Amino acid sequence: MVRYVPSTLLLIAIYCVHARESITISDNGYDGIVVAIHKDVTEHRILIEKIKDVFTEASAFLYRATKHRVYFRNITILVPARWSEDLGYRMATTETYETAHFRVDKKGTAGDRPYARQIDCCGKPGLYVQMTETFFTNVSVPSNLGPLDKVVVHEWGHLRWGLFDEYTVDEDKSHFYLDSNELLPVACHSLISGSEPCSDRGADGLPLPECIFRADPEQPVDWIKSSIMFAQWIKSVEEFCHGDPSDPNGKHNRVPQNRQNVICDGRSAWEVMLNHSDFINGTNPTRVIDDTSPNFIIKRSEVRRVVLVLDTSGSMAGNRIQRLYQTATYFIDTKIEDGSFVGIVGFSSTAVILAGMTEIKYGFQRDDIASNVPQVVDGFTSIGAGLELALQVLENGNVASEGASLLLITDGAENRSPFIANVLPDIYDSGVRVDTFAYTESAQLILQNLSDTTGGLYFYVPDNDNSTAFIDSLAATITDNPLGNSDIIPITLESSVITLTTSEMTYEDTLFLDSSLGNRTVFSFIFLETVLDVALLSPTAVRIDKYYIGYSVHEEQRRVAIEIHGIAEAGIWTYIIYNTNGTSGIIKIILESRMQNEDDEPIRVLGRLSKTTLSYGTDPELVFRAEVRKGYSPVVGAQVIATVNTPNNGKVVLTLFDNGVGGDIIANDGVYSAYFLDYTPCGATCRYGVKINVRNTDGTAMIKSYETLNGALPMNQNIRRTSKLTTADLFTRTTSGGAFDVEGGPPAGTAPKDIYPPSRITDLKIEEQSYDNGTIRLTWTAVGDDYDRGRVDSYDLRRSTGVDELYDNFDNASLVTNDDLLVGNLSSPQVARSRESIVVIMNATHNNRTHAFSVRAIDTAGNQGKPSNVVFTTFVYVPPVTSTVAPTSESDVLWPNTTLTTPRQNVTKSKLTTTALILIIVVSSIVVIALLCAIICCMQKRHTKGRFDLPI
Numbered sequence: 001m002v003r004y005v006p007s008t009l010l011l012i013a014i015y016c017v018h019a020r021e022s023i024t025i026s027d028n029g030y031d032g033i034v035v036a037i038h039k040d041v042t043e044h045r046i047l048i049e050k051i052k053d054v055f056t057e058a059s060a061f062l063y064r065a066t067k068h069r070v071y072f073r074n075i076t077i078l079v080p081a082r083w084s085e086d087l088g089y090r091m092a093t094t095e096t097y098e099t100a101h102f103r104v105d106k107k108g109t110a111g112d113r114p115y116a117r118q119i120d121c122c123g124k125p126g127l128y129v130q131m132t133e134t135f136f137t138n139v140s141v142p143s144n145l146g147p148l149d150k151v152v153v154h155e156w157g158h159l160r161w162g163l164f165d166e167y168t169v170d171e172d173k174s175h176f177y178l179d180s181n182e183l184l185p186v187a188c189h190s191l192i193s194g195s196e197p198c199s200d201r202g203a204d205g206l207p208l209p210e211c212i213f214r215a216d217p218e219q220p221v222d223w224i225k226s227s228i229m230f231a232q233w234i235k236s237v238e239e240f241c242h243g244d245p246s247d248p249n250g251k252h253n254r255v256p257q258n259r260q261n262v263i264c265d266g267r268s269a270w271e272v273m274l275n276h277s278d279f280i281n282g283t284n285p286t287r288v289i290d291d292t293s294p295n296f297i298i299k300r301s302e303v304r305r306v307v308l309v310l311d312t313s314g315s316m317a318g319n320r321i322q323r324l325y326q327t328a329t330y331f332i333d334t335k336i337e338d339g340s341f342v343g344i345v346g347f348s349s350t351a352v353i354l355a356g357m358t359e360i361k362y363g364f365q366r367d368d369i370a371s372n373v374p375q376v377v378d379g380f381t382s383i384g385a386g387l388e389l390a391l392q393v394l395e396n397g398n399v400a401s402e403g404a405s406l407l408l409i410t411d412g413a414e415n416r417s418p419f420i421a422n423v424l425p426d427i428y429d430s431g432v433r434v435d436t437f438a439y440t441e442s443a444q445l446i447l448q449n450l451s452d453t454t455g456g457l458y459f460y461v462p463d464n465d466n467s468t469a470f471i472d473s474l475a476a477t478i479t480d481n482p483l484g485n486s487d488i489i490p491i492t493l494e495s496s497v498i499t500l501t502t503s504e505m506t507y508e509d510t511l512f513l514d515s516s517l518g519n520r521t522v523f524s525f526i527f528l529e530t531v532l533d534v535a536l537l538s539p540t541a542v543r544i545d546k547y548y549i550g551y552s553v554h555e556e557q558r559r560v561a562i563e564i565h566g567i568a569e570a571g572i573w574t575y576i577i578y579n580t581n582g583t584s585g586i587i588k589i590i591l592e593s594r595m596q597n598e599d600d601e602p603i604r605v606l607g608r609l610s611k612t613t614l615s616y617g618t619d620p621e622l623v624f625r626a627e628v629r630k631g632y633s634p635v636v637g638a639q640v641i642a643t644v645n646t647p648n649n650g651k652v653v654l655t656l657f658d659n660g661v662g663g664d665i666i667a668n669d670g671v672y673s674a675y676f677l678d679y680t681p682c683g684a685t686c687r688y689g690v691k692i693n694v695r696n697t698d699g700t701a702m703i704k705s706y707e708t709l710n711g712a713l714p715m716n717q718n719i720r721r722t723s724k725l726t727t728a729d730l731f732t733r734t735t736s737g738g739a740f741d742v743e744g745g746p747p748a749g750t751a752p753k754d755i756y757p758p759s760r761i762t763d764l765k766i767e768e769q770s771y772d773n774g775t776i777r778l779t780w781t782a783v784g785d786d787y788d789r790g791r792v793d794s795y796d797l798r799r800s801t802g803v804d805e806l807y808d809n810f811d812n813a814s815l816v817t818n819d820d821l822l823v824g825n826l827s828s829p830q831v832a833r834s835r836e837s838i839v840v841i842m843n844a845t846h847n848n849r850t851h852a853f854s855v856r857a858i859d860t861a862g863n864q865g866k867p868s869n870v871v872f873t874t875f876v877y878v879p880p881v882t883s884t885v886a887p888t889s890e891s892d893v894l895w896p897n898t899t900l901t902t903p904r905q906n907v908t909k910s911k912l913t914t915t916a917l918i919l920i921i922v923v924s925s926i927v928v929i930a931l932l933c934a935i936i937c938c939m940q941k942r943h944t945k946g947r948f949d950l951p952i
């Protein structure tokens, strides 16, 4: 057969555009949207019909709201594997609940309010939208959230275009702000009428943060058309806010400190959207679409079907094949879930079937399959032959290829046909996903792209024994892609490497097992050389050793596995390795366990990279993120460490923070982030692999019962629920953070040029202002010389009488120098993540005027960070009084007649009162001091006298 061999690059370019799993757009229509129903939702067809109805209406609303530019064209609804088979259901391919764009669960943390999970910056897509079954089925939901189609479009704004909420989300911020002496709602624009249902005031003169502004569902005037990202339930709201001054009614207000303004740099929703690839440069222009109804495809989740495609070419000789053998057998024996189908293909110059597809029903089947993992190597490398035969294995086993996974592990550059490029069309046609493992630095570079274009994962496994990258990566193919029943997926609590020395007769350490786990708990010890005896001590000091029924020795695989029968005790476990031979060597230790009951979700961690391929020369910005959560609740206060395997067997360790600084978009949301900057000199393209460790061994981690959600604002709520924190169990978790390819690197041998600017400051705040002292105190969190690392050289602080100049023309705005400060120094910043505080002196000309501030950091090389969020205040006298009188009726607090601050004529009066008060205090003080002097003098005399009276 003569094959047409197309250029690999060309093929990749074509298929990149149509990468699956992600949403695509063409001719104004979105394709590839997945709405998945959680496995715990009881089967009922009405839900499917409701989802169809809501998304059909949402598509029409989306079309109107975007001025006839986009709509939903193709939507897949994924039903759980438990639901009965239906002739109308198709088999799921790459769709899973965890990777779906809209997730429909049985219950939510915020009632039926949907919310979008956003972990990246403005304009970048969110992860998913969380919804509930009853959002679709409970007829009372629209009376609180408004029409469901509008809610879906609000969430779509977060998910697709990276828009943020225009109302206040952060728990410590008010839903109001002051402009001159007028109290205004935090919204897209201030023309919206509504009420302020609370009368309590904080020290800043604003209603307390829990008090929500209640916009009127029916506005007195129907020209209030925006904004969907504020209160979608306002009847006349049909548009996103924009920046067009010719239409002031819908024009975005840049003043209030909502997330949209803070994170999107004061830009309106529509401006951010116009910069998105969906709309940029006139893409997808206004077009007449007669029918915007989406096509729906219903698919059902499937069990895992995996073919291991293993490289057995000559270059795999020695330690490489040994490591592959140990890891793959461990994976089959311990990780892969019951009910999965597994097959094995080996490839070198040609490919061979080592194990046909087998359904794992019994333990012995795992041993049977594992016994076929190759240990012998020979020949050249034809990756295409391996992939092609893997497709055939699926077919031979009567297992559908659509949605099956191929785990491709290879160390080489392909040098025999068929090449990957030759079989790509078949791979794409078959609907398999390919998870690729670049084993060593010499592995084929196309692997990353092969994963990306098939919806698979990409990993890098270095050529040494000092890492658990291989084990972690194989485990992540299961944990990051949970199919069917996620309850039975093993969670890795620890995976580590220890090195035993000849002098150590015993090696002892501890491992943590938290109480939500304990089911099918396995302690594994993988030895590089000699298999040694191991013992465990349970938290209540019950000893488990080689006589225990769950203790098994896999001699050939050099592995000891101890599976605890029943539910393993929660707490601190001790393991002891007996080095009876006095040998030295490397041992890998892994602890995994499964959840006990479905009402107590275990803590899970997901590692994420902001990209998997980059160029050091043009775009070196890379952020590591780890999401730690228990069910839907974020876990805050944990220690999160990323260990990076860098080229030439190097290793870099960095700490990830959840503090809203630098690459971390939102503080305390359970997403921990850090910039990666430690690139290694590299001539061509180099690989890096990431491992994430999460620890709560000192008890600092807390579980947030209620997330500060950025979901749709409810209509009938005066007071916001706030988060409750509960102490988390002591726990540890480990996962692979994936891999990334970097083109180029810093020059070898010389100090690299400083190419990293400081991060943008996003939490500039007017902490307090004193009219009497004529000062304003500003605070912010310090950023670093290199994004969030180190110490910047200085701050460039500007002020203006309005926000526009600072947003649009920062460089020309008036400079605040150290001479203008009462406290603080702009030339001596603190180390990143410290809290900065300065006091700016305001002079008489500043009174009764509005003032805006913005700051940027500058590093020692002169690199400038982007200007911060813009804060705004009116410098008028604010009485420091907190009223506790509740309003008698809503009409008492009707918007917008409510004014908060003392009018200017009162300022003089108040100042007079202050002067009188000071006079009284001074006079009173003199009297008190005189009295005190008299008393002291009197006592002194008595004391002196008494001393003389004492007998000697």
Ligand SMILES: [Ca+2]
Pocket (backbone or CB within 6 Å): 657, 658, 659, 660, 664, 665, 666, 667, 668, 669, 670, 671, 672, 673
């Ligand atoms: Ca965070």
Ligand SMILES: [Ca+2]
Pocket (backbone or CB within 6 Å): 754, 755, 756, 757, 758, 785, 786, 787, 859, 860, 861, 863
């Ligand atoms: Ca720098």
